[in-house]
Amino acid sequence: MSEALLARRVKDLARQRGALILAHNYQLGEVQDVADFVGDSLELAQKAAQAAADLILFCGVHFMAETAKIVNPDAVVLEPDVRAGCPLADMLPVEDLCRLKKQYPEALVVTYINSSAEVKAQSDYCCTSGNALKVVASLDPQRQIIFVPDASLGEYVSERLGRDLILWQGYCPTHHRITPEDMREARRLHPKAAVVVHPECTSGVRALADEVTSTSGIIRYLAKTDYEEYIIGTENGMLHRLQQQFPEKKLHYVTTLAVCPNMKLNTLEKMLWSLEDTKYEVIVPEETARKARLALERMLQLV
Ligand code: 13P
Numbered sequence: 001m002s003e004a005l006l007a008r009r010v011k012d013l014a015r016q017r018g019a020l021i022l023a024h025n026y027q028l029g030e031v032q033d034v035a036d037f038v039g040d041s042l043e044l045a046q047k048a049a050q051a052a053a054d055l056i057l058f059c060g061v062h063f064m065a066e067t068a069k070i071v072n073p074d075a076v077v078l079e080p081d082v083r084a085g086c087p088l089a090d091m092l093p094v095e096d097l098c099r100l101k102k103q104y105p106e107a108l109v110v111t112y113i114n115s116s117a118e119v120k121a122q123s124d125y126c127c128t129s130g131n132a133l134k135v136v137a138s139l140d141p142q143r144q145i146i147f148v149p150d151a152s153l154g155e156y157v158s159e160r161l162g163r164d165l166i167l168w169q170g171y172c173p174t175h176h177r178i179t180p181e182d183m184r185e186a187r188r189l190h191p192k193a194a195v196v197v198h199p200e201c202t203s204g205v206r207a208l209a210d211e212v213t214s215t216s217g218i219i220r221y222l223a224k225t226d227y228e229e230y231i232i233g234t235e236n237g238m239l240h241r242l243q244q245q246f247p248e249k250k251l252h253y254v255t256t257l258a259v260c261p262n263m264k265l266n267t268l269e270k271m272l273w274s275l276e277d278t279k280y281e282v283i284v285p286e287e288t289a290r291k292a293r294l295a296l297e298r299m300l301q302l303v
Contacts, residue, residue, distance in 0.1 A: 006268045007034050013275045019078075020053035021271070022068065024060035025215040026237035026263040031059050031271065038241060040216035041067075041113045042128040042303065048072050049300060057274060058282070059266045061086045066117050069282045070289045071296055077282040080270035084262045086114050088200075091170035092149035094118040100146055104166055107144035110135060111295065114172070115149055117284045121291035123148075126299040129199050130214035132157050136165070138302055152176075156199040156206060174260040175200035178233050182255045183208040186231045190252050196221050197233030197254075205233060222246050235260045 011034050014021055022044050023035035032038045037047050041064060048056060048068035056077045058065035061084045069077040097119050101109065111123035112132070120126055127135040136157050139145060145163070147154040149170030158165045175198055183205055187195065196218050197209040206212050211221050215238055222230060222242060229250040232238055236253050237260070243251055274280070284292070 003030055003268065006272065010034050010268055010271050010275070013272065014057065017055055017275055018053055019055040019057050019275060020047075020051050021057045022047055022059065023266075024064060024263065025219075025241055026235040026260055027059050027266060028237065028264060029240040030268055031266050032237075032240060034268065034271070035059065040128065040130055040214045042130040042214070043216055044068070045071055045113065045128070045296065046300065046303075048075075048077075051075060057271060059271065060084070061089075061260075061262050062282075063089045063114055063116065065282045066284055067113060067120075067296065069284050070117060070120070070292050071300070073289060073293075076278070078274050078278065079280050079282060080267070080274040081265040082280045084265045086262060088112075088114045088150055088170050088172045089116055089119075092116075092119055092168055094122060096168070097122050097146075097148060100148070100166070100168070104144055104146055107146045107166060108139055109146045109148070110139070111148050112150045112153055113296075117288050117292045119148070120295050121288045123292075123295040124298070126292075126295045128214065128299075129153060130217055131299065131303050132199070133160055135299055135302060136163065137161055150200060152202055152206075153199045155203055156212060159203075172200040174235050174258055176202060177257040178202075178205050178254045180204035180208060183231075183233065186252060186254045190229055190231055192227070193229035193231045193250075193252060194225060194227040195231040195233065198235075201233055209233060218242070219245065222249060234258065235263065237263060 021035045049071040065079040109123040110125045113128045147165040148168040154167040195209045196211040
């Protein structure tokens with residue numbers, strides 16, 4: 001079957017079932033192309049919260065689908081492949097966060113959305129890469145802040161706001177595959193290009209960039225600047241949407257290694273099976289969801 005026919009079947013079945021298809025900016029191009037909405041973690045959480053549909057097919061990784069279920073508990077949320085996890089989220093088991101909270105009992109907990117529902121439930125605020133600066137800046141300057149689980153994003157927020165944060169040493173293996181050496185080579189090969197990177201990159205990589213921002217922030221950066229060439233330092237799926245939106249601009253990856261194997265597990269075939277069999281449904285225990293929702297809603301109210 002051709003990809004075009006398969007894509008049409010997915011779209012037709014989604015329409016018949018009244019399903020809303022949400023996809024992250026890192027999804028395979030063909031998955032993005034059949035989605036009703038493609039965005040960064042923040043935009044996807046907002047869309048899920050506002051969705052009128054009873055059924056959401058979420059193409060991203062597990063913590064994103066789980067977030068959609070938490071902010072819209074009445075909807076059935078499906079993920080095409082249950083194995084699409086997030087190693088960064090897995091780096092902070094909830095028991096470790098509870099220990100950290102005991103160590104700093106006065107501190108507020110700000111948790112990056114790349115975390116489990118259990119960890120969110122133990123947090124005061126959630127944030128995404130798109131609003132981490134805003135969330136932390138809104139908090140009482142006298143209070144200590146535990147920022148988990150991404151140390152690179154935490155360092156970036158700390159540097160930008162000039163504020164000490166208690167960090168957890170989690171990281172995104174895909175973003176950490178981009179090295180300063182790769183960046184220097186990319187700059188040498190494309191000397192006229194502007195360089196924009198995701199805040200999950202290491203400090204050495206961020207220091208070599210012209211702009212540091214979330215995935216949808218990268219889209220906005222290309223929209224508001226008029227360079228002919230750009231070097232894009234994030235997961236390489238990002239280039240699909242950028243190239244569609246800015247066909248006149250020349251875009252370069254930093255390295256072909258920056259591919260998230262979890263994001264790429266979702267395919268058109270699995271989306272079709274997911275809609276046919278109503279699987280795999282995301283379930284979050286009620287009490288965990290209730291507490292996690294508070295942290296997410298505090299974030300959503302701020303933006
Ligand atoms: P964004 O919120 O920038 O889309 O980032 C999502 C993510 O998981 C990056 O690894």
